[in-house]
Amino acid sequence: xxxxxxxxxxxxxxxxxxxxxxxxxxxxxxxxxxxxxxxxxxxxxxxxxxxxxxxxxxxxxxxxxxxxxxxxxxxxxxxxxxxxxxxxxxxxxxxxxxxxxxxxxxxxxxxxxxxxxxxxxxxxxxxxxxxxxxxxxxxxxxxxxxxxxxxxxxxxxxxxxxxxxxxxxxxxxxxxxxxxxxxxxxxxxxxxxxxxxxxxxxxxxxxxxxxx
Ligand code: SF4
Numbered sequence: 229x230x231x232x233x234x235x236x237x238x239x240x241x242x243x244x245x246x247x248x249x250x251x252x253x254x255x256x257x258x259x260x261x262x263x264x265x266x267x268x269x270x271x272x273x274x275x276x277x278x279x280x281x282x283x284x285x286x287x288x289x290x291x292x293x294x295x296x297x298x299x300x301x302x303x304x305x306x307x308x309x310x311x312x313x314x315x316x317x318x319x320x321x322x323x324x325x326x327x328x329x330x331x332x333x334x335x336x337x338x339x340x341x342x343x344x345x346x347x348x349x350x351x352x353x354x355x356x357x358x359x360x361x362x363x364x365x366x367x368x369x370x371x372x373x374x375x376x377x378x379x380x381x382x383x384x385x386x387x388x389x390x391x392x393x394x395x396x397x398x399x400x401x402x403x404x405x406x407x408x409x410x411x412x413x414x415x416x417x418x419x420x421x422x423x424x425x426x427x428x429x430x431x432x433x434x435x436x437x438x439x440x
Contacts (some may be wrong), residue, residue, distance in 0.1 A: 230419065232308035233342065234374065235412040238405045248406055251279075255410035266319065269312035269370070272411040276373045279404040284379060289399055294384035300363035301387035302378040304354040306335075306343040306422075309372045310415035314424035316370050317358075321425070322432060325366055327357040332422055340420035351388070356421070372421065373408045377401040 231239075242248050255275060262268045283289065309317070321327055334353055338345035346354065358367045365371050379399040380387060412418050419427075 229413060229415065230417055231409075231412050232340070232418050232420075234308050235409045235418075238409040242402055242406055242409075245402070245406075247403065251403055251406040252410040252413070255407045256414055259411065259414045265312040265315050268411075268414075269310070269316040272310075272312075272373055272407065273370070273376065275407050276376045276404045279407055280376065280401050283399060283401055283404075289379065289381070292381040293379050293399065294382070295379050298363040299384050299387075300359055300365075301384070302375075302380075303356040303359045303363075303365065304351055306338075306340070306346040306354075306420050307356070307372055307374050308340075308412075308418060309374070309421045309424050310411050311417040311424070312411075312415055313372045314417075314419075314421070314428050317367060317372075317421070317425060318428040318432060320367050320370060321429065325358070327425075331355070332357050332426060335420075335422035336426040338420075338422075340423040343420075346420070357425070373404075373411060377404050377408070 255272070258271060258275075259268050262271055284293075331353065334349065335346065335357075338349065356365075358365055358371075360366050365375070379401075381397045381399060418424070
Protein backbone atom coordinates (compact mmCIF):
# COMPACT_ATOMS: atom_id res chain seq x y z
CA UNK A 229 0.00 0.00 0.00
CA UNK A 230 1.29 3.42 -0.95
CA UNK A 231 -1.03 6.37 -0.35
CA UNK A 232 -0.19 9.37 -2.57
CA UNK A 233 -0.37 12.98 -1.42
CA UNK A 234 -3.76 13.57 -3.04
CA UNK A 235 -5.31 10.73 -1.01
CA UNK A 236 -3.62 11.90 2.18
CA UNK A 237 -5.17 15.31 1.56
CA UNK A 238 -8.59 13.69 1.20
CA UNK A 239 -8.10 11.91 4.51
CA UNK A 240 -7.00 15.08 6.31
CA UNK A 241 -9.87 17.14 4.93
CA UNK A 242 -12.71 14.64 5.00
CA UNK A 243 -12.05 11.96 7.63
CA UNK A 244 -14.26 13.70 10.19
CA UNK A 245 -17.30 13.71 7.93
CA UNK A 246 -19.99 11.18 8.90
CA UNK A 247 -20.08 9.50 5.48
CA UNK A 248 -16.30 9.02 5.31
CA UNK A 249 -16.21 5.70 7.15
CA UNK A 250 -19.34 4.42 5.43
CA UNK A 251 -18.05 5.09 1.92
CA UNK A 252 -14.48 3.94 2.49
CA UNK A 253 -15.57 0.73 4.23
CA UNK A 254 -18.13 -0.06 1.54
CA UNK A 255 -15.57 0.46 -1.22
CA UNK A 256 -12.93 -1.61 0.60
CA UNK A 257 -15.44 -4.45 1.10
CA UNK A 258 -16.48 -4.43 -2.55
CA UNK A 259 -12.88 -4.30 -3.78
CA UNK A 260 -11.97 -7.29 -1.61
CA UNK A 261 -14.64 -9.35 -3.39
CA UNK A 262 -13.15 -8.73 -6.87
CA UNK A 263 -10.15 -10.90 -7.70
CA UNK A 264 -9.26 -9.37 -11.08
CA UNK A 265 -7.19 -6.15 -10.78
CA UNK A 266 -8.61 -4.89 -14.07
CA UNK A 267 -12.17 -5.37 -12.82
CA UNK A 268 -11.25 -3.64 -9.56
CA UNK A 269 -10.09 -0.62 -11.59
CA UNK A 270 -13.32 -0.64 -13.58
CA UNK A 271 -15.39 -0.98 -10.39
CA UNK A 272 -13.78 2.06 -8.80
CA UNK A 273 -14.21 4.10 -12.00
CA UNK A 274 -17.91 3.24 -12.11
CA UNK A 275 -18.29 4.09 -8.41
CA UNK A 276 -16.53 7.44 -8.84
CA UNK A 277 -18.72 8.30 -11.86
CA UNK A 278 -21.88 7.39 -9.93
CA UNK A 279 -20.85 9.44 -6.91
CA UNK A 280 -20.03 12.38 -9.17
CA UNK A 281 -23.25 12.23 -11.14
CA UNK A 282 -25.30 14.37 -8.77
CA UNK A 283 -22.51 16.94 -8.38
CA UNK A 284 -21.77 17.32 -12.08
CA UNK A 285 -25.43 17.35 -13.14
CA UNK A 286 -26.26 20.21 -10.75
CA UNK A 287 -27.61 23.14 -12.84
CA UNK A 288 -25.08 25.57 -11.38
CA UNK A 289 -22.15 23.32 -12.25
CA UNK A 290 -23.57 22.77 -15.74
CA UNK A 291 -23.94 26.53 -16.23
CA UNK A 292 -20.62 27.61 -14.78
CA UNK A 293 -18.25 24.83 -15.78
CA UNK A 294 -16.32 25.38 -19.01
CA UNK A 295 -14.98 21.79 -19.05
CA UNK A 296 -15.47 19.90 -22.27
CA UNK A 297 -13.84 18.07 -25.15
CA UNK A 298 -10.66 19.77 -26.34
CA UNK A 299 -10.12 21.64 -23.08
CA UNK A 300 -7.18 19.85 -21.52
CA UNK A 301 -5.21 22.02 -19.09
CA UNK A 302 -5.90 19.49 -16.31
CA UNK A 303 -4.24 16.85 -18.50
CA UNK A 304 -0.97 18.74 -17.95
CA UNK A 305 -0.75 17.88 -14.26
CA UNK A 306 0.71 14.92 -12.40
CA UNK A 307 -1.97 12.24 -12.00
CA UNK A 308 -1.76 9.56 -9.30
CA UNK A 309 -2.92 6.05 -10.14
CA UNK A 310 -3.35 2.79 -8.28
CA UNK A 311 -1.55 -0.37 -9.40
CA UNK A 312 -4.86 -1.58 -10.87
CA UNK A 313 -5.26 1.58 -12.94
CA UNK A 314 -1.66 1.40 -14.10
CA UNK A 315 -2.26 -2.16 -15.25
CA UNK A 316 -5.41 -1.15 -17.12
CA UNK A 317 -3.55 1.64 -18.93
CA UNK A 318 -0.55 -0.58 -19.65
CA UNK A 319 -2.94 -3.06 -21.25
CA UNK A 320 -4.20 -0.26 -23.50
CA UNK A 321 -0.64 0.46 -24.67
CA UNK A 322 0.18 -3.22 -25.14
CA UNK A 323 -3.03 -3.56 -27.19
CA UNK A 324 -2.08 -0.78 -29.57
CA UNK A 325 -2.47 2.73 -28.14
CA UNK A 326 0.79 4.46 -28.99
CA UNK A 327 2.46 6.85 -26.60
CA UNK A 328 5.56 9.00 -26.80
CA UNK A 329 8.19 6.98 -24.84
CA UNK A 330 10.57 9.94 -24.56
CA UNK A 331 7.86 12.10 -23.01
CA UNK A 332 6.92 9.30 -20.62
CA UNK A 333 10.57 8.91 -19.60
CA UNK A 334 10.94 12.65 -19.07
CA UNK A 335 7.88 12.77 -16.83
CA UNK A 336 8.82 9.60 -14.93
CA UNK A 337 12.28 11.05 -14.25
CA UNK A 338 10.63 13.72 -12.07
CA UNK A 339 9.69 10.95 -9.62
CA UNK A 340 6.49 10.71 -7.69
CA UNK A 341 7.24 11.60 -4.11
CA UNK A 342 5.81 15.03 -4.86
CA UNK A 343 4.90 17.00 -7.97
CA UNK A 344 7.58 19.62 -7.26
CA UNK A 345 9.90 18.48 -10.09
CA UNK A 346 7.02 17.64 -12.43
CA UNK A 347 5.86 21.26 -12.15
CA UNK A 348 9.28 22.42 -13.39
CA UNK A 349 8.70 20.74 -16.79
CA UNK A 350 7.56 22.93 -19.67
CA UNK A 351 3.80 23.02 -20.27
CA UNK A 352 4.29 20.86 -23.40
CA UNK A 353 6.33 18.28 -21.47
CA UNK A 354 3.63 18.04 -18.81
CA UNK A 355 1.14 16.86 -21.42
CA UNK A 356 -0.33 13.46 -20.56
CA UNK A 357 0.90 10.75 -22.91
CA UNK A 358 -2.72 9.80 -23.63
CA UNK A 359 -3.80 13.25 -24.79
CA UNK A 360 -4.30 13.58 -28.55
CA UNK A 361 -3.59 16.57 -30.77
CA UNK A 362 -7.17 17.83 -30.47
CA UNK A 363 -7.02 17.79 -26.66
CA UNK A 364 -9.06 14.61 -26.21
CA UNK A 365 -8.24 11.69 -23.97
CA UNK A 366 -7.46 8.51 -25.94
CA UNK A 367 -8.29 6.29 -22.96
CA UNK A 368 -11.37 8.20 -21.87
CA UNK A 369 -13.47 5.19 -20.81
CA UNK A 370 -10.56 3.85 -18.75
CA UNK A 371 -9.06 7.12 -17.55
CA UNK A 372 -7.92 7.13 -13.91
CA UNK A 373 -10.28 8.02 -11.05
CA UNK A 374 -8.43 11.24 -10.36
CA UNK A 375 -9.12 12.44 -13.93
CA UNK A 376 -12.83 11.75 -13.38
CA UNK A 377 -13.10 14.29 -10.59
CA UNK A 378 -11.52 17.18 -12.49
CA UNK A 379 -14.08 19.84 -13.19
CA UNK A 380 -13.77 23.57 -12.63
CA UNK A 381 -16.01 26.59 -12.33
CA UNK A 382 -15.09 29.79 -14.10
CA UNK A 383 -13.15 30.62 -17.21
CA UNK A 384 -11.17 27.80 -18.85
CA UNK A 385 -8.23 30.14 -19.48
CA UNK A 386 -7.71 30.27 -15.70
CA UNK A 387 -6.72 26.60 -15.75
CA UNK A 388 -3.57 27.20 -17.80
CA UNK A 389 -0.89 27.88 -15.18
CA UNK A 390 1.10 30.23 -17.39
CA UNK A 391 -1.93 32.46 -17.87
CA UNK A 392 -3.41 32.65 -14.41
CA UNK A 393 -1.97 30.63 -11.55
CA UNK A 394 -4.03 29.75 -8.47
CA UNK A 395 -7.34 31.11 -9.66
CA UNK A 396 -9.19 28.01 -10.73
CA UNK A 397 -11.99 26.62 -8.60
CA UNK A 398 -12.35 22.87 -8.59
CA UNK A 399 -15.84 21.50 -8.17
CA UNK A 400 -15.95 19.65 -4.84
CA UNK A 401 -16.31 15.91 -5.39
CA UNK A 402 -16.01 14.82 -1.78
CA UNK A 403 -17.80 11.47 -1.88
CA UNK A 404 -15.91 10.40 -5.00
CA UNK A 405 -12.68 11.54 -3.34
CA UNK A 406 -13.49 9.25 -0.38
CA UNK A 407 -13.99 6.30 -2.73
CA UNK A 408 -10.69 7.11 -4.45
CA UNK A 409 -8.97 7.28 -1.06
CA UNK A 410 -10.25 3.76 -0.33
CA UNK A 411 -8.96 2.50 -3.69
CA UNK A 412 -5.47 3.79 -2.86
CA UNK A 413 -5.70 2.22 0.57
CA UNK A 414 -6.61 -1.13 -0.98
CA UNK A 415 -4.06 -1.12 -3.79
CA UNK A 416 -0.71 -2.79 -3.22
CA UNK A 417 1.08 0.04 -5.04
CA UNK A 418 0.43 3.52 -6.35
CA UNK A 419 2.30 6.46 -7.78
CA UNK A 420 2.30 9.01 -10.56
CA UNK A 421 0.94 7.73 -13.86
CA UNK A 422 4.28 8.14 -15.64
CA UNK A 423 6.30 6.30 -12.98
CA UNK A 424 3.76 3.49 -12.72
CA UNK A 425 3.40 3.13 -16.51
CA UNK A 426 7.14 2.98 -16.96
CA UNK A 427 7.40 0.32 -14.26
CA UNK A 428 4.62 -1.82 -15.76
CA UNK A 429 5.85 -1.43 -19.33
CA UNK A 430 9.36 -2.49 -18.29
CA UNK A 431 7.90 -5.49 -16.47
CA UNK A 432 5.89 -6.39 -19.57
CA UNK A 433 9.02 -6.18 -21.74
CA UNK A 434 10.95 -8.32 -19.25
CA UNK A 435 8.29 -11.03 -19.30
CA UNK A 436 8.18 -10.93 -23.09
CA UNK A 437 11.96 -11.40 -23.27
CA UNK A 438 11.72 -14.37 -20.93
CA UNK A 439 9.21 -16.00 -23.25
CA UNK A 440 11.53 -15.73 -26.28
S1 SF4 B 1 -5.63 9.90 -18.80
FE1 SF4 B 1 -6.91 11.14 -20.15
S2 SF4 B 1 -8.11 12.48 -18.79
FE2 SF4 B 1 -6.38 11.67 -17.59
S3 SF4 B 1 -4.74 13.20 -17.74
FE3 SF4 B 1 -4.43 11.69 -19.39
S4 SF4 B 1 -5.48 12.53 -21.20
FE4 SF4 B 1 -6.25 13.62 -19.38
